[in-house]
Amino acid sequence: SSAHRTQAGGEPSMAVAGAAKRARILVSGASGMVGTALIDSLRKPSTGLTPHISRLVRHDPRGPDEVFWDPYEMRIDIDRVEGFDAVVHLAGENIGDGDSTLGGLVGRWSDRKRHRIMESRRRGTKLLSKALASLKAPPSVMVSASGVGYYGSRGDTVLDDDASKGAGFLSDVAEVWERETQPAADCGVRVVNLRFGVVLSSRGGVVQKLYMPYLFGLGGPVGPGSQYMSWITLGDAVRAIEHSVQREELEGPVNACAPNPCTSAEFASAFGGALGRPALIPLPTPVVKGVFGEMGDETLLVSQRAVPTALLASGFRFWHNDIRTALKSAVSYHSATEPATHG
Numbered sequence: 001s002s003a004h005r006t007q008a009g010g011e012p013s014m015a016v017a018g019a020a021k022r023a024r025i026l027v028s029g030a031s032g033m034v035g036t037a038l039i040d041s042l043r044k045p046s047t048g049l050t051p052h053i054s055r056l057v058r059h060d061p062r063g064p065d066e067v068f069w070d071p072y073e074m075r076i077d078i079d080r081v082e083g084f085d086a087v088v089h090l091a092g093e094n095i096g097d098g099d100s101t102l103g104g105l106v107g108r109w110s111d112r113k114r115h116r117i118m119e120s121r122r123r124g125t126k127l128l129s130k131a132l133a134s135l136k137a138p139p140s141v142m143v144s145a146s147g148v149g150y151y152g153s154r155g156d157t158v159l160d161d162d163a164s165k166g167a168g169f170l171s172d173v174a175e176v177w178e179r180e181t182q183p184a185a186d187c188g189v190r191v192v193n194l195r196f197g198v199v200l201s202s203r204g205g206v207v208q209k210l211y212m213p214y215l216f217g218l219g220g221p222v223g224p225g226s227q228y229m230s231w232i233t234l235g236d237a238v239r240a241i242e243h244s245v246q247r248e249e250l251e252g253p254v255n256a257c258a259p260n261p262c263t264s265a266e267f268a269s270a271f272g273g274a275l276g277r278p279a280l281i282p283l284p285t286p287v288v289k290g291v292f293g294e295m296g297d298e299t300l301l302v303s304q305r306a307v308p309t310a311l312l313a314s315g316f317r318f319w320h321n322d323i324r325t326a327l328k329s330a331v332s333y334h335s336a337t338e339p340a341t342h343g
Helices: 031-041 113-134 167-179 182-186 203-214 234-246 264-275 286-290 293-299 309-313 323-331
Strands: 024-030 050-058 068-070 087-088 141-147 191-196 198-200 231-233 251-257
Touching: 024 234, 031 050, 068 113, 087 113, 087 234, 113 141, 141 167, 141 198, 141 234, 141 286, 141 293, 167 191, 167 198, 167 293, 182 191, 198 203, 198 323, 203 323, 231 234, 231 323, 234 251, 251 264, 251 309, 264 323, 286 293, 293 309
Parallel strands: 024 050, 024 087, 050 068, 087 141, 141 191, 191 251, 198 231
Antiparallel strands: none
16 A cells, blocks of 8 residues: 555654563564665664564575575575564665676666666565464564565656655666565555665765766766756665664655755766765766666666655654765765764
């Protein structure tokens, strides 16, 4: 359902917040950029959670905190999935890498890559949701990643959490990704589909890829420069997951992106500014289409002006609201830990 529960006060669930007992949290995609940062954060006492964390892994488990699954073969150790308070599902093939040269910096989506992007999400989410639905005591909440790609390319239209589906491959991927959480929702699990914007961190993703070109003064606006980009820093992405676990009024699609989406030109200026470099060398639309193909259309030229209406209404406060302070933080060595500013 796309409705958001609006319970008065919206107090954190005590079972999940670990006030009554130490919460048990199961994480998929734990070795990815967001998953690694999430587990680091959950292990800090400052979150108030101090949970027991287990990871879904595709190899033979190497200890009691690893649970076997194989999304492609649709196999999971169902006995070991019992007894969790919360599940955070982040696993999925990396969208931002092509199949081509230069370490994925330049590349396209091959048919094989497109298949992996879709099927890793379809199968992994279906497997996990059906497993949760079959349990004697399902978790109270499942926070499942999705993306603002759901909205397609929408120009300068402001998109809140209830905006309609758009067109394009990533929109179809997000729709399938979210739909496959339905078995868990049907058995009473509170499902939050976190629609992430572009995650900014020096640990990976777009910041890591663009760092060297911008450092050498080769950065600049992509395509027309007027297209909107929805973004979130890694630290805020992790905090949005933790917040979604605890806030019972959040349910269904929730935009996980900063309140101020920026244009491609603003992003280029902010990135250059963070490194003290000019960012004046444009990447024209025909070059983007020629080099990146569909991946360029869907990730670089797309315009998504999504806003985090439900997150803000539930009391979430962003560390980084502004692209300039966000990129200054992301290119520093302290990208995912403490905010450089509360701007």
